Amino acid sequence: MTAGNPSAEDTTAWAAEPMSRDKVVRAALSVIDRDGLGALNMRRLATELDVTGGLLYHYVDNKADILQSVAALVLGEVKVPQDNGSWRQWAIELTTSFREAFVRHPNVLPLMMDGLPRRLSTRLYSRTAQVLIDGGVPRERVSTLMEGLEAIAIGHAVYSSAALRGSAPDFGEEQQKFSPLHDALSAVDMTADERFHACITALLDGFVPPERGSERKEGT
Template identity: 40%
Template structure:
């Protein structure tokens, strides 16, 4: 009967994510991660080359944990993209302190595979190929930018009119996502004129 390893790559990355969730990226050290896993720090090098590789795996997990939306019905690709983008933003905001890691350690190979899959879907719905990367990259950037703003305490504005207070009022948390969704829909309505 073989021994089961004390550390798995996924388990270590998820433990690292918990540390980042609690104290931010600066709180993560190999020693602290090893202690959370009840192992010694050098044993982490059996699974990761360095701390940067751990952070990259944390970013990858956040992207992988984003729920996927079923393929859209004919003529509904825009709502599908709105929902995909919103779920990605929600995934990021489940780990507000880790959002910068997703930007810094962007899981490029994973995103390329997702973009290829989504490009095939857009093609099947009659979206011109020249628009695929533009649409996917724009939606991706909107989700990340909005998540960074929200994670830093800068929710969507209620209006452009600053009113009579010291500054413009910000939307309550439950309004923030609704405003994000409307932003993506407005963008897609504009794009629809170009298709």
């Protein structure tokens, strides 16, 4: 789990706790999970906590402060893999955990679109850069690969959220017009998880072909 960030796995455990900044942030995440990002404001949060709005400012500065803390809380669910010597497996496991955190909290995804993860988890991103460098990724490509892994994780979380809402294309009477797309979608033979892992693997292989990528030496 990312150092310094509390777990967001149970967003209702705060209910019986004394008032604190952590309680305010977890209550905010609960509102966002349930009703969406746009539903959160100071008045709604005070109602959720059954306190007066003025009391909240003893624990948080403003809504922007709350949103950044909510993002940090969700990023705290990302589990850092054990170092087993395989840099590829390490990257796959980390990216998978990143995606899973946002599948659990899809309404937080808009907060991730402006580089916020890197600003909040500098230590984790630095560790990731080191793992990739040790694995044989050229230094000049490390940042680009990290951006690609992040984009795949966030993108798949968005698609997973859309699928859960039943947002798959409905071609209706225009099925013939869009038959190539309809046929391609109908021919999918992998689960969402399998497609996700295939995309990660393809990206990693594109940067460092398996026969060229070295495994990290023990202790590095």
